[in-house]
Amino acid sequence: MSVFDNLVGQEHVIDIVKKAVAATRSEDAYGDISSQEMTHAWVFTGPPGSGRSSAAIAFAQALVCSTNGCGTCKACRSASSGAHPDVEIIRTEGLSIKIDEVRELLTRVAWAPSMGGWRVVVMEDADRLTESAANALLKAIEEPGNRTVWLLCAPTLHDVLPTIRSRCRHVQLVTPSTQAVAQVLQNRDGISPVMADFAARVSQGHIGRARYLATNESVRNTRTTIMKLPLTLKGISSAFAAAQTLIDLATEQANSESEERNQSEIDDLSLAYGKGATGRGMATGASKAIKELEKEQKTRSTRMVRDGLDAALLDIATFYRDVMMVQAGSNDSLINKELEHQITTYAHNTKAHTTINKINAIMSARINLNHNAAPLLTIEALMCVLAR
Numbered sequence: 001m002s003v004f005d006n007l008v009g010q011e012h013v014i015d016i017v018k019k020a021v022a023a024t025r026s027e028d029a030y031g032d033i034s035s036q037e038m039t040h041a042w043v044f045t046g047p048p049g050s051g052r053s054s055a056a057i058a059f060a061q062a063l064v065c066s067t068n069g070c071g072t073c074k075a076c077r078s079a080s081s082g083a084h085p086d087v088e089i090i091r092t093e094g095l096s097i098k099i100d101e102v103r104e105l106l107t108r109v110a111w112a113p114s115m116g117g118w119r120v121v122v123m124e125d126a127d128r129l130t131e132s133a134a135n136a137l138l139k140a141i142e143e144p145g146n147r148t149v150w151l152l153c154a155p156t157l158h159d160v161l162p163t164i165r166s167r168c169r170h171v172q173l174v175t176p177s178t179q180a181v182a183q184v185l186q187n188r189d190g191i192s193p194v195m196a197d198f199a200a201r202v203s204q205g206h207i208g209r210a211r212y213l214a215t216n217e218s219v220r221n222t223r224t225t226i227m228k229l230p231l232t233l234k235g236i237s238s239a240f241a242a243a244q245t246l247i248d249l250a251t252e253q254a255n256s257e258s259e260e261r262n263q264s265e266i267d268d269l270s271l272a273y274g275k276g277a278t279g280r281g282m283a284t285g286a287s288k289a290i291k292e293l294e295k296e297q298k299t300r301s302t303r304m305v306r307d308g309l310d311a312a313l314l315d316i317a318t319f320y321r322d323v324m325m326v327q328a329g330s331n332d333s334l335i336n337k338e339l340e341h342q343i344t345t346y347a348h349n350t351k352a353h354t355t356i357n358k359i360n361a362i363m364s365a366r367i368n369l370n371h372n373a374a375p376l377l378t379i380e381a382l383m384c385v386l387a388r
């Protein structure tokens with residue numbers, strides 16, 4: 001078993017990372033690594049769900065594990081859970097990573113690794129660094145501390161500031177094939193072949209989403225509702241109704257995912273201040289801390305709604321993609337086989353050039369949402385285009 005087993009369809013990435021890890025083991029008596037395979041700053045890019053952060057975390061595990069990433073020892077387990085003293089995993093709950101957070105991180109990683117090996121920083125959303133935060137980080141990457149490795153993750157190289165990416169080695173992950181994803185769902189998660197095929201197909205190589213769909217009925221039901229929205233679009237009023245449905249679904253899902261977590265975070269914090277359990281008035285410090293936490297939770301919810309909308313728009317795009325395939329005369333590679341009849345009818349009643357316009361409109365809406373456009377307005381405008 002190895003930490004690299006989890007990387008589906010990324011053999012070339014595994015090869016590069018393993019060579020780098022091997023190079024660190026062959027350093028000379030002065031701690032110098034002569035091989036070019038290892039470097040102190042890396043950027044992992046790849047489409048959502050291809051596993052760029054999993055790849056970076058596996059790399060971190062292999063660096064701190066005494067057997068190059070066995071996946072089972074204490075070092076491997078604590079590195080992936082964020083409990084290893086020499087491995088920092090930076091995940092963003094907010095919409096951006098601010099300069100204060102980077103400064104704080106730089107203070108934490110300033111000293112030498114405690115276990116005598118490597119200190120590894122995995123930044124999962126390097127694309128969310130603000131410009132000032134990225135510049136603060138740049139300084140650290142330019143003058144690497146002794147035995148610190150930076151592993152930045154982003155959707156594409158363009159999402160990383162040029163000054164930073166020019167100092168990093170680039171590793172590109174690819175979208176795994178539907179078959180590879182289905183195989184993993186069957187072998188590792190014990191999911192039935194039919195369900196594994198469905199989940200892998202509609203998730204388009206996004207393995208996390210495929211697993212989530214395959215194991216969660218309410219998520220499947222939500223998806224079914226979303227996929228039928230294009231069929232309901234017949235005029236302006238249906239467009240506004242569909243927009244509202246989409247916003248409601250994304251909000252509902254974000255709420256159900258965060259409600260329990262938010263409350264337990266508040267309980268933990270109250271307990272830490274020693275007041276929550278008694279129910280008497282809170283100390284000023286405690287109530288201030290809780291206000292701060294609630295603010296953070298609100299930011300996180302906003303991001304979750306936006307992420308949910310983005311996923312829904314990608315799903316809807318597969319509907320029009322299938323329509324386009326039928327209009328081009330190719331019925332045999334539909335993503336949404338379950339809707340083949342409706343998609344075929346829709347394709348015959350509309351024109352190919354309007355289908356392309358609709359797909360473009362969906363992609364523009366995703367970009368606008370990503371730039372913090374108002375969700376309801378953006379989705380309403382989009383649905384009006386799709387209803388044409």
Ligand SMILES: [Zn+2]
Binds near residue numbers: 067070071074075
């Ligand atoms: Zn290990």
